[in-house]
Each structure stands twice: as structure tokens, then as C-alpha cells.
Amino acid sequence: MSDVQRISGVLSPVVTPFRPDLSPDPDRFVRHCRWLLSQNVGLAVFGTNSEANSLSVDERIELLDRLVSAGVDPARMMPGTGCCALTDSVRLTAHAVKLGCAGALMLPPFYYKGVSDEGLFRSFAEIVERVGEARLRVYLYHIPPVAQVPITLGLVERLLKAYPEQTAGMKDSSGDWANTRAFLDAFASAGFDVFAGSETFLLRNMRHGGAGCISATANVHPGPIARLFDTWRAADADAQQARLDEIRAVFQAFPMIPALKAAIAHHAGDPAWTTVRPPLVALTAEQTGALVRELDEKGFAMPGLRG
Amino acid sequence: MSDVQRISGVLSPVVTPFRPDLSPDPDRFVRHCRWLLSQNVGLAVFGTNSEANSLSVDERIELLDRLVSAGVDPARMMPGTGCCALTDSVRLTAHAVKLGCAGALMLPPFYYKGVSDEGLFRSFAEIVERVGEARLRVYLYHIPPVAQVPITLGLVERLLKAYPEQTAGMKDSSGDWANTRAFLDAFASAGFDVFAGSETFLLRNMRHGGAGCISATANVHPGPIARLFDTWRAADADAQQARLDEIRAVFQAFPMIPALKAAIAHHAGDPAWTTVRPPLVALTAEQTGALVRELDEKGFAMPGLRG
Numbered sequence: 001m002s003d004v005q006r007i008s009g010v011l012s013p014v015v016t017p018f019r020p021d022l023s024p025d026p027d028r029f030v031r032h033c034r035w036l037l038s039q040n041v042g043l044a045v046f047g048t049n050s051e052a053n054s055l056s057v058d059e060r061i062e063l064l065d066r067l068v069s070a071g072v073d074p075a076r077m078m079p080g081t082g083c084c085a086l087t088d089s090v091r092l093t094a095h096a097v098k099l100g101c102a103g104a105l106m107l108p109p110f111y112y113k114g115v116s117d118e119g120l121f122r123s124f125a126e127i128v129e130r131v132g133e134a135r136l137r138v139y140l141y142h143i144p145p146v147a148q149v150p151i152t153l154g155l156v157e158r159l160l161k162a163y164p165e166q167t168a169g170m171k172d173s174s175g176d177w178a179n180t181r182a183f184l185d186a187f188a189s190a191g192f193d194v195f196a197g198s199e200t201f202l203l204r205n206m207r208h209g210g211a212g213c214i215s216a217t218a219n220v221h222p223g224p225i226a227r228l229f230d231t232w233r234a235a236d237a238d239a240q241q242a243r244l245d246e247i248r249a250v251f252q253a254f255p256m257i258p259a260l261k262a263a264i265a266h267h268a269g270d271p272a273w274t275t276v277r278p279p280l281v282a283l284t285a286e287q288t289g290a291l292v293r294e295l296d297e298k299g300f301a302m303p304g305l306r307g
Numbered sequence: 308m309s310d311v312q313r314i315s316g317v318l319s320p321v322v323t324p325f326r327p328d329l330s331p332d333p334d335r336f337v338r339h340c341r342w343l344l345s346q347n348v349g350l351a352v353f354g355t356n357s358e359a360n361s362l363s364v365d366e367r368i369e370l371l372d373r374l375v376s377a378g379v380d381p382a383r384m385m386p387g388t389g390c391c392a393l394t395d396s397v398r399l400t401a402h403a404v405k406l407g408c409a410g411a412l413m414l415p416p417f418y419y420k421g422v423s424d425e426g427l428f429r430s431f432a433e434i435v436e437r438v439g440e441a442r443l444r445v446y447l448y449h450i451p452p453v454a455q456v457p458i459t460l461g462l463v464e465r466l467l468k469a470y471p472e473q474t475a476g477m478k479d480s481s482g483d484w485a486n487t488r489a490f491l492d493a494f495a496s497a498g499f500d501v502f503a504g505s506e507t508f509l510l511r512n513m514r515h516g517g518a519g520c521i522s523a524t525a526n527v528h529p530g531p532i533a534r535l536f537d538t539w540r541a542a543d544a545d546a547q548q549a550r551l552d553e554i555r556a557v558f559q560a561f562p563m564i565p566a567l568k569a570a571i572a573h574h575a576g577d578p579a580w581t582t583v584r585p586p587l588v589a590l591t592a593e594q595t596g597a598l599v600r601e602l603d604e605k606g607f608a609m610p611g612l613r614g
Contacts, residue, residue, distance in 0.1 A: 022393065022433070048418075053391040053392065053416075053418035053419075054391060054392050054393060054416065054418070055392050055394070056364070056392045056394045056395045056398075057363070059392070059394060084360040084361060084391070085360065085361050085362050085363045085366070086329065086361060086584055086585060087362070087363045087366060088363045091363075108586065109360075109361065109585070109586045110418065111355075111360035111361070111417065111453065111454075112360075112453065112586060112587065113452070113453055113455075115586040115587065116586075116588055118588050119585050119586035119587055119588045120585070120586050122585035122586070122588070123585035123586045126329070126585055145420070146418065146419065146420055147418075148420075148455060149586075277393055278393060278416070278426050278427075278429040278430035278433055279415065279416045279419060279422040279423075279426035279427050279429070279430045279456075280419065280422065280426055281423055281425050281426045281429070
């Protein structure tokens with residue numbers, strides 16, 4: 001094992017704020033990242049919930065640079081760097097490593113469907129080889145409902161054999177606990193860090209040797225999720241999990257990304273946060289009203305977000 | 308209607324040659340494009356079969372520039388310019404228009420699944436508005452087996468109403484003739500040009516008012532496909548279609564992109580053509596042998612390809 005400190009705990013696929021002209025808004029982005037860190041949540045910037053694939057590679061690099069130059073600690077960052085194009089993935093991953101990011105969360109190339117594990121192995125192997133940095137830590141991103149291209153047990157086995165230091169872990173957003181457990185059973189004892197794809201599975205994941213979770217709703221409910229990670233052996237862990245599930249369920253009844261942004265806009269008193277890039281569409285006024293009402297009924301709050 | 312000459316006929320989603328280091332090979336690319344033009348086939352460069360989404364936007368722009376500076380006529384080009392990121396699609400489309408390309412073949416943003424027609428409309432509308440060129444001609448690319456995000460009748464109707472000049476047509480790669488016919492029935496009389504996604508549907512498409520086809524196998528069998536387009540009213544049209552289907556069936560029994568490249572490599576006597584970018588994998592020697600043998604048995608040839 002390497003002596004590089006591995007990242008663990010609760011991370012947020014940080015939502016990306018946009019200006020009225022749909023350009024990324026680095027000031028609001030830095031502010032939200034700082035608030036998440038203050039709640040003990042790490043920064044999986046450029047995830048699915050970040051609308052990362054709706055951003056060019058240049059836009060992602062610019063945001064990452066702004067974050068680091070604002071003094072945000074890259075050891076708390078696991079940016080998404082997996083693109084369809086090999087050269088884009090290499091460029092973004094190399095940049096993240098150069099900045100000192102703790103890891104890179106990598107989608108498989110997701111345009112072609114039904115590709116072989118051999119082709120996916122070559123894709124990840126090319127990225128690792130071309131980046132050529134011993135301290136690179138790759139987290140494979142399994143999100144079949146969106147990417148449609150899966151990360152399989154066989155693929156992880158091959159990557160662990162070829163790149164034991166670089167193949168650091170995965171995020172499982174399958175929503176299928178049996179799948180997460182299969183990866184934990186197969187690889188956790190070898191030091192492969194499995195992050196659940198939502199806090200719904202956080203307690204189960206910790207009880208089976210997982211490393212934490214990377215969850216959309218960590219953008220809006222970071223403190224309580226991070227508390228369960230810190231105290232998962234405590235007597236009230238199941239009660240904490242039930243409370244997290246209750247809040248998660250409210251968000252899941254709406255389109256997730258617009259709902260996260262609507263909640264932030266409401267609780268920060270900053271309507272600019274509602275902007276999404278096409279092909280996504282912001283919540284309607286009716287949807288926003290219903291979301292806020294249901295959250296209020298459950299006593300939901302975002303302490304410290306406003307100013 | 309505008310006085311811009313619309314592109315029609317048979318187009319090839321031109322396969323992209325790579326060097327041993329997986330960088331695009333502009334010389335082989337220009338040579339293959341010239342051969343296709345010599346066979347009366349137009350250039351839908353940067354399509355699915357071009358591995359376009361495995362190339363960065365810079366790599367695509369560089370290849371397009373090389374093609375135009377080599378004297379290849381942009382009026383015969385319909386580059387693929389639809390990316391996941393709005394800003395990438397705008398940049399690539401604007402560049403294609405600036406070079407004088409006849410049209411831009413646009414995938415919908417394909418990362419998020421289950422997006423609304425409202426979101427897709429906004430995506431295409433933003434591209435048209437930001438490119439801001441009256442001579443832009445958009446061809447919507449419907450390929451649900453790969454992109455998973457469909458182009459619907461309702462979306463085309465809205466785009467035609469908002470941008471009657473720019474909404475020029477579509478490529479239907481659904482493989483479902485009923486779907487192609489629905490678009491022809493709804494919009495062909497309004498001047499919306501429907502290209503079938505393979506020559507399998509070429510004759511039917513022409514008989515129902517279509518504009519031609521954009522087909523993978525036009526990379527390897529261009530002359531005969533173009534002849535059917537030119538002579539679809541001739542007495543032997545059904546026999547021509549049957550012959551095209553026979554050759555197409557040989558290729559379809561293999562992974563299409565590697566098979567196209569293997570056939571070109573074999574018939575050009577140029578093994579470098581077999582290289583693909585991950586996540587694709589080249590044919591095995593056994594597969595290549597079987598492909599070549601089956602094509603030989605059917606009297607398949609690529610006249611003029613070698614030197």
C-alpha cells in the first residue's frame with residue numbers, strides 16, 4: 001500500500017451554479033464548496049449532479065483552478081474526469097493530479113453501448129499510463145441508469161492487478177445494494193474503497209467495510225449525512241439513517257438536479273441558483289413551492305448557508 | 308425557403324484513421340474522404356462510425372481544418388457537431404459553418420437520460436441562437452440504440468416553427484422504418500430532409516420523399532449505394548437494394564466500426580487502418596479472416612481505393 005492518504009467519508013457531487021448567460025459562476029461555486037467543507041463534506045466536483053458533462057473540459061479546468069486558487073484544499077477533492085474522448089479524460093485527470101486532488105472519479109467512456117470489458121480496460125489503462133503519475137488515485141464510477149456502460153467485477157479485478165496503487169476505489173450509483181455488496185466482498189479487503197452512490201446505503205456500506213458515500217443530497221443535507229458517517233457505530237445510527245432517508249425521499253420525488261438548486265436558492269435567498277443548463281429544465285414555481293413546503297414540514301434546514 | 312443549396316444523396320460517416328499512438332491521422336483521413344467523393348458519396352465526418360465522441364473538440368476541429376485546407380469541398384460535408392456540453396456543440400457548429408459546411412449533424416446532448424422535449428428544444432435553440440448564422444443547416448440525429456435520447460416528432464415540430472430555415476432535416480438511425488416514415492409523412496412536404504440511417508432503408512426512403520441515406524457501410528461500399536440513389540426510379544432498383552443488403556449483412560455480423568476499418572485496411576493494403584480508440588477493440592485475426600472471406604465470396608471490391 002502507498003503512503004498517500006486516501007480520501008473517505010461523505011462527498012458531494014457539487015452542483016454547478018450558472019450565470020444568466022449559462023456560463024459557470026465561479027464565485028457561487030467557491031462559496032458553496034466552502035459551505036460543504038464547513039459541514040464536513042468533501043468535494044466530488046464535476047459529477048452527474050454537477051452537470052459536468054454539460055460543461056466543456058476548459059470550463060471544468062477553469063472552475064477547478066478557481067477553487068484551488070481560492071485556497072480550497074485539493075486533498076478534499078475528487079473531481080469527475082471521465083469523458084467520452086480519451087484525450088479529454090487524460091487532460092482533465094492530469095490537471096487534477098497536478099493540482100493535488102485526492103482522486104479522480106471516472107465515468108467509463110459512455111457514448112458507445114455494449115462495449116467489452118477489454119475495451120474499457122484499455123480505456124482506463126491508457127488514461128493511467130498517459131497521466132503517468134504514481135500519486136493518481138482512480139475511483140471508477142458505476143452509474144448504469146445514466147451512463148449505461150457498467151463497471152463490472154471483472155474489470156475492477158483486471159485494473160487492480162495492472163494498477164494496484166492507482167485503482168483506488170469506486171462509486172456505485174446502481175441503486176442496487178446487492179451490487180455494492182458484491183464489490184465490497186470482492187475487493188474491500190484489498191484496500192479498494194467503495195463509496196455508495198447515495199446516503200440511502202451509507203449505513204449498510206459502512207457496516208460492510210465501505211469508505212463512505214458520494215451523494216447528490218449531500219449538496220443540501222451535508223451535516224446530518226456527515227454525522228452518520230462519523231457515528232455509524234453509535235446506538236442511534238439506524239434512527240439517523242431513517243431521518244436521512246426521509247429527507248432524501250422528498251428530493252427524489254422531483255427532478256434531482258433542479259430540485260437541489262431550487263432548495264439552495266430558497267435557503268440561501270439567492271434565486272440565481274435555480275439556473276440549469278439545457279437539456280435540464282428548472283423546476284416550475286409550483287414544483288418549487290411543493291418542494292419547499294414538504295421540506296419545511298420535515299423541519300429541513302441548511303444551517304450557515306445564508307451569508 | 309432559402310436559396311442555399313441543400314445537401315442530399317448518400318453520405319458516409321467517415322471512419323477516422325489513427326496513428327499507432329492513437330492520435331488522428333489527417334493524411335489517411337483526407338485520402339479516404341477524397342476516395343469517397345470520387346465514388347459520389349458525401350462526407351458526414353464525425354459521426355458515430357467516425358468514433359467522433361472518442362475525439363476531443365480540438366481534434367475534430369483540426370481534422371476539419373485539414374480537410375478544407377486540402378481542398379476538399381465543404382459543400383459536400385455534414386460534420387457531426389452535437390456534444391454533451393452546450394459550449395462544445397456551439398464551438399464545433401460555429402466552426403463548421405464558418406468553413407462553409409453544408410450542414411451540421413447534431414446528436415442531442417446524450418449524457419442525461421429521460422430528459423424532456425422542452426430541455427432538448429432549449430438545447431438546440433441555444434446552439435442555433437449562439438451560432439447566429441442564417442446559413443446554418445441543422446440535421447437532427449436520432450440514434451436511440453446509442454444516444455438513448457430520442458428526437459421526437461414533437462421536438463421537430465417545435466424546432467421547425469422556431470427555426471424554419473435552420474431546421475433542415477434529420478438522420479434516422481432507429482432502424483425502424485415506421486419511425487422514418489412517420490417523420491417523412493409529417494415533415495417532408497415542408498422541405499424537411501429525412502436521411503435514412505443505413506442503405507437498408509434507402510429505396511423505401513426515396514420512394515417516400517426522403518433525401519438519401521447516411522450509412523456506415525458507405526465507407527466501404529460507396530459506389531453501389533450512390534448508384535441506387537441516382538437510379539432509384541430504374542427498373543432494377545429492387546435488385547440493387549437486395550445486393551446492397553447482402554453486403555451490409557456481412558458487415559453487420561461483426562462489430563461495425565472495427566469491421567469497416569478491417570475491410571479498408573485489407574483492400575487498401577494498409578494495416579494501419581485497423582487501429583481504433585478505446586473503448587472499441589479491433590477485430591481479431593480470426594474475425595478479419597472471416598470478414599474478408601465472406602466479402603470475397605460475394606464478389607465485394609473497393610475499386611480505386613489502393614493507391
